[in-house]
Amino acid sequence: MAELKDIVEKVRSKNAGPFWLTVDIFCGSPEAYKRVVQGISTDRVARLFQAEPDTLKRFDIPSLNVVKFSLPRPAVQGTRKDRDMHGASYAALVAEMTLN
Amino acid sequence: MPSGALGLGYDKTALERGIAAKPDIIAIDGGSTDSGPSYLGRGVSKYSRTSTKVEWAGLIEARALAGCPLVIGTAGTCGADSAVDWLVEITEEILRETGQTAKIAVLKSGQSAETVSDALASGAISPLMPAPDIDAQRIADCTNIVALAGAEQINAALDTGADIVIAGRTTDTAIIAALPLAKGCHAGGAWHGAKIGECGALCATNPQSGVILVDFDEAGFTVTPLADGSHASPHTVSAHMLYENSDPFILYEPGGHLNVTNAGYTALDQTRVRVTGSEWVPSGRYTVKLEGARRVGYQSVLLTLLRDAHYVQNAQAWCDDIHMKCRAKVETRLGLAPDDFDIELRIIGQNATLGALENRTEGVVELGVLGIVTAQAPQVVEEISKMLNPYLLHHPLTADEEQPTFAFPFSPAEIERGEVFEFCLNHVMTLANPMDAFKLEVRQIG
Numbered sequence: 111m112a113e114l115k116d117i118v119e120k121v122r123s124k125n126a127g128p129f130w131l132t133v134d135i136f137c138g139s140p141e142a143y144k145r146v147v148q149g150i151s152t153d154r155v156a157r158l159f160q161a162e163p164d165t166l167k168r169f170d171i172p173s174l175n176v177v178k179f180s181l182p183r184p185a186v187q188g189t190r191k192d193r194d195m196h197g198a199s200y201a202a203l204v205a206e207m208t209l210n
Numbered sequence: 211m212p213s214g215a216l217g218l219g220y221d222k223t224a225l226e227r228g229i230a231a232k233p234d235i236i237a238i239d240g241g242s243t244d245s246g247p248s249y250l251g252r253g254v255s256k257y258s259r260t261s262t263k264v265e266w267a268g269l270i271e272a273r274a275l276a277g278c279p280l281v282i283g284t285a286g287t288c289g290a291d292s293a294v295d296w297l298v299e300i301t302e303e304i305l306r307e308t309g310q311t312a313k314i315a316v317l318k319s320g321q322s323a324e325t326v327s328d329a330l331a332s333g334a335i336s337p338l339m340p341a342p343d344i345d346a347q348r349i350a351d352c353t354n355i356v357a358l359a360g361a362e363q364i365n366a367a368l369d370t371g372a373d374i375v376i377a378g379r380t381t382d383t384a385i386i387a388a389l390p391l392a393k394g395c396h397a398g399g400a401w402h403g404a405k406i407g408e409c410g411a412l413c414a415t416n417p418q419s420g421v422i423l424v425d426f427d428e429a430g431f432t433v434t435p436l437a438d439g440s441h442a443s444p445h446t447v448s449a450h451m452l453y454e455n456s457d458p459f460i461l462y463e464p465g466g467h468l469n470v471t472n473a474g475y476t477a478l479d480q481t482r483v484r485v486t487g488s489e490w491v492p493s494g495r496y497t498v499k500l501e502g503a504r505r506v507g508y509q510s511v512l513l514t515l516l517r518d519a520h521y522v523q524n525a526q527a528w529c530d531d532i533h534m535k536c537r538a539k540v541e542t543r544l545g546l547a548p549d550d551f552d553i554e555l556r557i558i559g560q561n562a563t564l565g566a567l568e569n570r571t572e573g574v575v576e577l578g579v580l581g582i583v584t585a586q587a588p589q590v591v592e593e594i595s596k597m598l599n600p601y602l603l604h605h606p607l608t609a610d611e612e613q614p615t616f617a618f619p620f621s622p623a624e625i626e627r628g629e630v631f632e633f634c635l636n637h638v639m640t641l642a643n644p645m646d647a648f649k650l651e652v653r654q655i656g
Binding site: 206 | 246338340449453454556562569632633
């Protein structure tokens, strides 16, 4: 089964301030965008982050072929439990999701 | 905009092109929260003083050549008053050493604990989602609290006729949006163009080249990257609204919000993009966001490396055993309660980055174990770290095996990290007048 990273251009995650994480999936083409929109449910992404689904914000942006998720950071930036100050490594979790 | 932040460098040739374009202002961001709470907690800059001075001197020279004001927001990474003072001192040195004169406006964003506590008591503080709980004690625990200035405060500084504005914490966009707003340009365009410009050339190809020019007008704005090989397209510009934004269409600022849902992006040529249709929605209340950091203890770290295949395979069990035994020893010998200290053993090469969220388990040849010791006093951290040291060097998985020895990369193995901080505010404060929470001073240098 294909992983997300095999069909999209790039997956990026960054802090959106100390309390939020945002993940941008740059699909690169309308075809890949369609597969991502249909193949990645918000619930699955929430499970990946061990978060409640209703805490995730999802933006499907066809004009950019981008699917974006924002969620409260798994650990607030810089707290003892935080392992990644800039939040860029969480992208790997999403990039390695299998597509339905 | 010479770059996304002072200290990151900029392309000199591109800056010369910017000067030749006769800008009305040169604006640069000096920081953000992105490097973590320590900078605000200590009130210091992340970047080298030497690099800051070299780059700032180049911009002061550019300002003189262009004959326009130079403005920096969030001076010294965190924008605390001490970080503003640090940049003012550097500025004075530069002006003195180069024989220049300049009028400097200094805008400070620091908030006393008393001001914020009074505001909390009077109901002027509202939480954003997700916000930590706060009370007067938590506010008093902060070593620094700053309020994020908007366009109004930057315009108050520019209105003094200053050549150079050195501002404490501001929103990333305010330093760019202020002047076009004051000149009556399209408000939605002013804020949107500021958001696109705030990271320099990150909104274009060749993003590390830094320098971009933004022209504001009555309907929108035009963005022009100035370095060779840097091109903006409708895609790169519109995609920049995604960057470090939890919502790619809405951006909250003091006094209202930007909505770019209906913005239109047009390529003027291979390099320039024109944007119209952005909307500014004023709010009924004037609020400024607060940031605060408090010290939560002291910390040391130790690193040990496991290369023995048996230990690599059983690293988690090894760490769990050390964790239990060392904790028990600390409680007995130092008389500490379980909540008085923390020992964490983070396995590098296994799940150090993602922790419990990691779902890959492929084999590796070696693992690092990072011991992290946190407690309320530096002496206690030192004692616990020295108790942890022999475990990380020699702890056997089984009692009857020959004593193992693991690889310490350093002597001593303990590395002091000093004070550790946490962000503890995600709140906004309502102001009757935008200048109520800010201090503005003007001085003539030279």
